Amino acid sequence: MRPKAVLLDIEGTTTSIAFVKDRLFPFAAEALDGFLAAHGAEPAVAAILAEVPGAEKAATLRGWMDADAKVTPLKALQGLIWAQGYADGRLKGHLWPDVAACLRAWAAAGVTLAIYSSGSVAAQRDLFGHSEAGDLVPLFAGFFDTRVGAKREAASYTAIAAALGLPPGDILFLSDVAEELDAAAAAGLAACQLVRAADGTVASGRHPGATDFPAVAHAFGLPAA
Incomplete structure (x- = not known):
């Protein structure tokens, strides 16, 4: 059955893992100290820092960065740092070549599109x-981050379905991570694993797989670009 909505992961799904790991993360790490010095007293940044434990906020943040921790304050702060890079042209959001045309075709056909990523909504x-x-x-139609819940917990997908106003069974979730797909399926969503060779993704065998978005379209009755 063709889904009424498609919920998308970003890293490894719409966007290369290398862009996130080798471009976005180092960009934020390099800019962290200067950003905190320039903007740490601003209300939005101060509110984020209030959620960071310990007296040495920068040290805690760097520890989270080194561990690739999926914690909301870090993701929110990284988002603010990246926003500066996007605004002044130092950053451009990477998408796999097959992504944009399919997204436009799906939206034009009336399919609801939404994002669910550990990166902040911003x-x-x-x-x-x-x-x-x-x-x-x-x-x-919607952007969701870890404030709705962890990506490996079924309750997060139940909450997203409710926010989109759709039964879980009408939503297809696309991700490269099998455990995220397990959680989505447990909540009643259809699930498909993106297995992009360039990212080194290995098919789990637990869910339908697709090498790119046109393959997703073919498998689930969505319009091709």
Whole structure:
């Protein structure tokens, strides 16, 4: 059955893992100290820092960065740092070449599109708003991050379905991570694993797999670009 909505992961799904690991993360790490010195007293940044434990906020943040921790304060702060890079042109959001055309075709056909990523909602909007394929933000009906819950917990997907106003069974979730797909399936969503060779993703065998978005379209009755 063709889904009424497609919920998308970013890293490894719409966007290369290398872009996130080798471009975005180092960009934020390099800019952290200067950003905190310049903006640490601003209300939005101060509110984020209030959620960071310990007296040495920068040290805690760097520890989280080194561990690739999926913690909301770090993701929110990284999003603010990346926003500066997108705004001044130092960053452009990477998308796999097959992604934008399919997203546009699906949206034009009335399919609801939404993003669910561990990166902050602000960072998601910046990536798609300043993407290599132009501003794709208007295509999306919703953006969700870890404030809705962890990506490996079924309750997060139940909450997203409710926010989109759709039964879980009407939503297809796309991700490269099998454990995220397990959680989505447990909540009643259809699930498909993106297995992109360039990212080194290994098919789990627990869910349908697709090498790119046109293959997803073919498998689930969505319009091709």
